[in-house]
Amino acid sequence: MDLQLAGKVVLVTGGSKGIGLGIVKSFLSEGAKVANVNRSAEDGRQLEVESAKRGQDCYFIQADLSDVSACQRAVDATVTRYGRLDVLVNNAGVNDGVGLDAGPDAFLASLQRNLLHVYAMAHYALPHLKQSQGCIINIGSKVSVTGQGGTSGYAASKGGLNALTREWALDLAQDGIRVNAVIPAEVWTPLYENWLDTMPDPLGTRRAIEDMIPFGQRFTTCEEIADTVVFVASPKSSHTTGQILFVDGGYTHFDRKYSAKQ
Numbered sequence: 001m002d003l004q005l006a007g008k009v010v011l012v013t014g015g016s017k018g019i020g021l022g023i024v025k026s027f028l029s030e031g032a033k034v035a036n037v038n039r040s041a042e043d044g045r046q047l048e049v050e051s052a053k054r055g056q057d058c059y060f061i062q063a064d065l066s067d068v069s070a071c072q073r074a075v076d077a078t079v080t081r082y083g084r085l086d087v088l089v090n091n092a093g094v095n096d097g098v099g100l101d102a103g104p105d106a107f108l109a110s111l112q113r114n115l116l117h118v119y120a121m122a123h124y125a126l127p128h129l130k131q132s133q134g135c136i137i138n139i140g141s142k143v144s145v146t147g148q149g150g151t152s153g154y155a156a157s158k159g160g161l162n163a164l165t166r167e168w169a170l171d172l173a174q175d176g177i178r179v180n181a182v183i184p185a186e187v188w189t190p191l192y193e194n195w196l197d198t199m200p201d202p203l204g205t206r207r208a209i210e211d212m213i214p215f216g217q218r219f220t221t222c223e224e225i226a227d228t229v230v231f232v233a234s235p236k237s238s239h240t241t242g243q244i245l246f247v248d249g250g251y252t253h254f255d256r257k258y259s260a261k262q
Contacts, residue, residue: 003234006031014092016043018189022222035078065117085128098153110153133176169242178241185248188219214250
């Protein structure tokens with residue numbers, strides 16, 4: 001299927017690793033031009049070089065998006081290079097474990113890391129998205145609806161992201177801008193694998209998690225998240241807006257009796 005994304009300009013935050021890397025690669029495979037905003041210069045430049053070898057256009061922008069001015073610089077750099085912006089993917093974020101006992105200052109810092117840049121990126125991208133009648137896709141987390149424990153800042157940020165998705169979808173409908181969220185649950189990434197390796201029984205822990213995922217008893221892949229993002233960003237999804245899409249093998253909304261009988 002031709003998703004009609006060839007030549008489109010996509011800005012992805014946190015696009016050098018894990019889910020973000022999958023998103024960047026999926027857009028590039030569709031012929032889009034991708035600006036990847038990331039803190040790590042080594043990872044970002046390596047992806048830029050590797051993409052160029054494949055004849056793909058991936059432009060690395062080094063930035064720490066907890067600095068609001070960096071958000072504006074990232075948007076400006078993208079438009080300066082490509083002359084337009086069609087898709088904004090807000091992917092950057094970290095489950096930083098800031099719980100209720102951490103205190104207000106730590107909580108505020110967590111919101112700065114995980115939510116403020118989502119608003120700032122959309123704010124600075126808005127004039128360009130209006131011109132292209134583009135779209136915004138926010139990458140959320142199951143934590144926004146299930147809770148997790150010990151991560152108040154991240155949970156609040158991802159809950160806010162869901163709310164902003166619906167708010168912006170309504171706010172920007174008259175401008176022809178679509179806004180949706182894609183929600184992962186248990187996704188197999190290098191970071192997840194590293195965490196499992198700290199467990200006393202990594203394989204047993206992995207199997208226990210997989211047993212709680214109804215569809216296939218396996219982790220979601222980064223590619224499955226990415227391909228959903230790319231489809232929702234494409235003209236093939238032209239009447240989809242304000243949606244919170246769970247790509248999780250049924251993990252988030254299963255009946256608890258399911259896991260009890262495993």
